[in-house]
Amino acid sequence: MTKKQNLLIISLLVTTGLFIYLTVHHYAIKLGLGGDSFCSVSATMNCDAAALSSYAELFNIPVSILGGVFTLFLLGFVANAGLGWIQNSVYLKNSVRAMLVFAALVSFVMGFISLVYVKVICPVCVATYVFSIINLALGWNAFNTDSREKFDIFNYFTTYRSHLIAFILIPVFSWVAAGMIQENYGLNELKKMVPEKVAQWRGGFEHQLDYSLGISNKGTSTKVVIVEYADFKCPHCRDASKTFQTFLKANPDVHVIMKPYPLDGICNFEEKMPKGDGSRCILAGYAMCAEKLSQKGWEVQEWLFSKQDEFIAATDLKPFLSDFSKQFGLDAVAIGACAESSETYDLLKKITAEGSKAQVSGTPTVYLNRKKLPYGNILEVLKTAVNEVK
Secondary structure, three states, rough: OOHHHHHHHHHHHHHHHHHHHHHHHHHHHHHOOOOOOOOOOOOOOOHHHHHHOOOEEEEEEEEEEEEHHHHHHHHHHHHHHHHHOOOOHHHHHHHHHHHHHHHHHHHHHHHHHHHHOOEEEHHHHHHHHHHHHHHHHEEEHHHHHHHHOOOOOHHOOOHHHHHHHHHHHHHHHHHHHHHHHHHHHHHHHHHHHHHHHHOOOOOOOOOOOOOOOOEEOOOOOOOOEEEEOOOOOHHHHHHHHHHHHHHHHHOOEEEEEEEEOOOOOOOOOOOOOOOOOOHHHHHHHHHHHHHHOOOOOHHHHOOOOOOHHHHHOOOOOHHHHHHHHHHHHOOOHHHHHHOHHHHHHHHHHHHHHHHHHHHOOOOOOEEOEEEEEEOOOOHHHHHHHHHHHO
């Protein structure tokens, strides 16, 4: 095995590792399990947003799986040739070269799509593009053909038909791998559920929701408006917060309004709501007052959900008030006084009354363009319904 072949094998192994990471990340996003990945640097340099793109899959197969399987087959050709397990013929050399050129061309196309259509750059994806060029440079020299060697392309259909069979098996293996992953993690059931929930939303009733009440992400879209009723001590609401954070990375223009719906009769309009210790009302007040006094309500509500495990059993919330006030440059005394004021409690009762009238029966409850979206806290349901509106 030559030095160039060794370098090519190392480079292909790195490329395979990158595709494996992208595949794991892709499914984590689909399942709503992904937090901020290390390659989500900014709004434009963001792997999470790229994973949500319609270009991330081809016929329901993640592009990362197709790329990974393709690279493994290419690695198999190179390794077997280097070890002398298959004949290093002109046909093998041309097959390897063709695969390397194809990978580089696909990388160019995907990079173009990312820049022009998705308008988001995925750093790990870019790394695979770079390595496709490195692989091409290494492989072109490592599998240099001799002009004296006879080559007849029709031999690929006879003596060397195993090469064509290998090429055909790449999408087959990719399809099988994607199917196994989806079955193992329940994504097939999710795929069946999504059209049903979107159909329920489509035929739903439009509720009178006041978009001026609540905490807005300042999205500019008037075509797509999402309203979520949530409680800061509700675990499913915390998960929904992560879903919306991921969703908004790919759809920053979508207007999202978070309406606090404390599950506590002290500040909830619903008469049958049992009274609690008031902490849910205080948390809702913190977020509403951060919006009212400093227009930082969106940042504060995300922060509160991220700290839910810490305050879930707490009744004294002043330490948390101090923490987020320092982080976001807020006046803790003013926020605290505002949160406990009768004016804020009246506002919460007004919001919860609106929610009760709109048939909010629990949290989180999501509405898209005034219609209730069942399971709208599930990323695939949310994404599919929004894409229909867009």
